[in-house]
Amino acid sequence: MAGARLRPVAALTVALQSRRRVGLLGGSFNPAHGGHRRISLFSQQALGLDEVWWLVSPSNPLKDRHDMAPLHARFASAKEQARRAPIRVTAIEREFGTRFTIDTLCALQRRWPKLEFVWLMGGDNLAQFHQWRDWRGIARLMPIAVIARPGYVRHALASPARAWLRRYRIAAASMRKPGKWSAPALVLLRFDPDKRSATLLRRNEPDWASRFSTGYQRDDLTHRLIPAATDFGDQR
DSSP states (O other), X not given: OTTOOOOXXXXXXXXXXXXXXXXXXXXXXXXXOHHHHHHHHHHHHHHTXXXXXXXXXXXXXXXXXXXXXXXXHHHHHHHHXXXXXXXXXXXXXXXXXXXXXXXXXXXXXXXXXXXXXXXXXXXXXXXXXXXXXXXXXXXXXXXXXXXXXXXXXXXXXXXXXXXXXXGGBOOHHHHTSSSOOOSSOEEEEOOSOOOOOHHHHHHHOTTGGGGGSSSOOBOTTTOOBOOSSOOOOOOO
16 A cells, blocks of 8 residues: 555565565574674675674574573573664574574575575584585585684684585685676685684683573564573474
């Protein structure tokens, strides 16, 4: 109807379609920390991204479920770290009902077909990337940018996925050039090591999640509230 106001999600979809390039950083964010923020901002500048989306996974079967804080706390920690930065925090996998990264990325491309996505991952994830469901399918969907992390570079470079992706390696500068991205494409980004890690933070503050046990959190993409206590199925 002419003059009608768009619903919030529809309005967001229209606004996002005008943006060209988005980095996707998935993970448990258990908790989110300054290292996540730093590699996101570094990747944004290095690749010429408009913004980065943090995909906070409901759970991760590759990690100990008993050591995993509730989604609400992990999401709240991500919102705190993303403050005043071109970063959107989302748990959109709840809406999609997806269990694996390949399905989530396909759903994102269907929802926002005019955006160009690049998958961001740390060197630790590249080292185990070959264990992910249809990892070659992920590589064919969108470019992959790997951010070097201390202690994982040697393992990442020796991984089966790195061997397969080697032929598709491109320079970061080429990602900033006009024109549509193609895939497979691998970009290796190196910067000063950041020794912060969620494991170390949990060790120093085992009860960190209690700081985020109350309050309302709203998803930056769906605008839906993140409930304070939720149990979801495995991810990836």
